[in-house]
Amino acid sequence: MPANNQADHMAILARKWMDGTITAGEMAEFEQWYASFDDAEPEMLQDETPEALRERLYDSIQRGEFPAEKGKMRNLYRYLAGAACVAFLTSFSFWWTQNRFSTFPFTRIVMVDAGAEIEKAMLPDGSIIWLRPGATLKYPASFSGGRRVSLSGEGLFEVAKDSLHPFTVSVGDYTATVMGTSFYIKESDNRRDMQLAVLTGKVKVGRKDANPSFGTQIVLPDEKLLTGDVPAVKRLSREESTSYAAGTGYDMNFRNTPFSLVVARIEQKFDVDIRGDLNRYASCRFTANMTDQGLDYTLKLLTRSVGITYKQEERIVHFEGGGCK
Template identity: 35%
Template sequence: MKNADKLPSEIINLANKLVNGTINTEEKEQLEAWYLNNATEIPVWELKNENKVQLRERLYQSISSKIEFVPSSRSKSLISFFAVAASIVIACGIGILLWLQTAQHDPIAKNITIVSNGLITKIHLPDHSIVWLKGNSKLEYPNKFSDSTRNVTLYGEALFEVAKDKTHPFVIKTGNYLARVLGTSFNIKESLETNSFKLTVLTGRVAIVSTNNQNNESAQPIIIAHGTEFEITGAKNKPRLMPAPIDEKVMILNGTEYDMNFENVAFSDVKNRVEKKFNVKINTGKTNYSNCFLSADVTDQSLENTLKVISAVVNSQYTINKNQIELIGGGCY
């Protein structure tokens, strides 16, 4: 839109607040006073292949629905100004034309609920994280994560292998706690009925905070390092932080494909375990890998990192096409 730079940034911010419904009485009076002393042009739209009348009408309706009724002598002029100011905000922050063109092709994220019903159920999340849901548990997550965080809700027990992403924290709401990670693996077991909570960290670190204290600015999160277990049993007992017992780790991993530590394992077995964990199919063509044996630990590694290690061992190349993997060349003779 033309003449966007003629509006002070403070006025644009106030107009943005008006549109979002967050403006207070004093700010609204300030905005109205500025407008009464400053003439404003009707917006000029610089659009291509778009119906300008429909676009302008949509914006006017959006603005007018968000402001209180004022005397008719000011209503038209105020709406004209707010249309100008709001269009600047929208054009700068979102891109109104792009939004109009893509909104129908970008559906709102929908929540998905998975229930394990007594069986270990593996779930591949939209960010390629893997969750093994255990016992009679439930996991809720969106079919696509937001631009800022990756939020899920757990009821019961699950083993998480979170895809590494430093710019998008992974947050689990579970029982009376919030757990926050960037990319690590851990097991959570909670029960609101018994007021019990146990978090066992396998790799990396996990920060947790009680939801009862999340509105207290002085409350500090508890950082739990790998190989450590955080447990609380009963509402009156204090939490315990201690090294995770070996037998506890064995029980946590039982029935999952999390452990990918190979010690002189035949290629065919490695291939089967990778396919099962990541829900992929590895095609080797006519290349001979039957004499290959692998010794490598790719636990808590992504599919691509796992393939890099395998390819290095058997001297091959790989390609990924959705859930189809092609290994080319190399081999063991």
């Protein structure tokens, strides 16, 4: 590729990297090009943040100011740390802590820490994670490079259904992969093993080191897997299933429930605001099990039951028409 064309192409990839929209293939191409330069270190500004540095590197790419001689550039951490002041190292260390688990090290990572209460996390694909107190979830701001998250602690996962893009959770020495299902994971105190309970769908579990002694375990609904020296799959009791969902908005099974309460539950679970002449539905009651269903399906099922037409604009849902006698 001619030099000018390559510079323009790399500038485009750099912007995608900055925006979090770069694909896995483009990321591999960008990393290969990025690693082909000399070991030269940039002049650091005293109070420069990681985000500001990324913007400055992007501007340099656009202007074609990267060194032209071939060689091996240091990894990003050493590249930045070599000339950084103490204040910069502090901020970059925090950024590195959040990003180092990712297959794509330049992807911005979101970290959610649960405090003393259950914390809900809404992921870019619509999946919902209910984190137990003390748990930490890390995930990329964009799932363009794959649906992969990391969990420390325990949480209940409602994974958005997507048969083309598996969802993988990294916990301890193991990974759990699904297409769309709900399950509960608890990391063991030794930070290596885990307990996994499947409420709906099925989950494939493997070790990160692909240890042949463990192989691959398929866990089905109402089953739980206990890893350790002797992994075991056992039946899940109703009491256990109930305890895993306690304190969350997971259970969406309604039986002759007033319409207003159903609307309130939907708003709370999916972080939406439902508007319209809601008084016209005051006499309506609703019966259906919408547990482990996404927002689109939930809205369609509810509105069709009473003849409502709805329109969604980002986090606002407008109800029109319909009603009950």
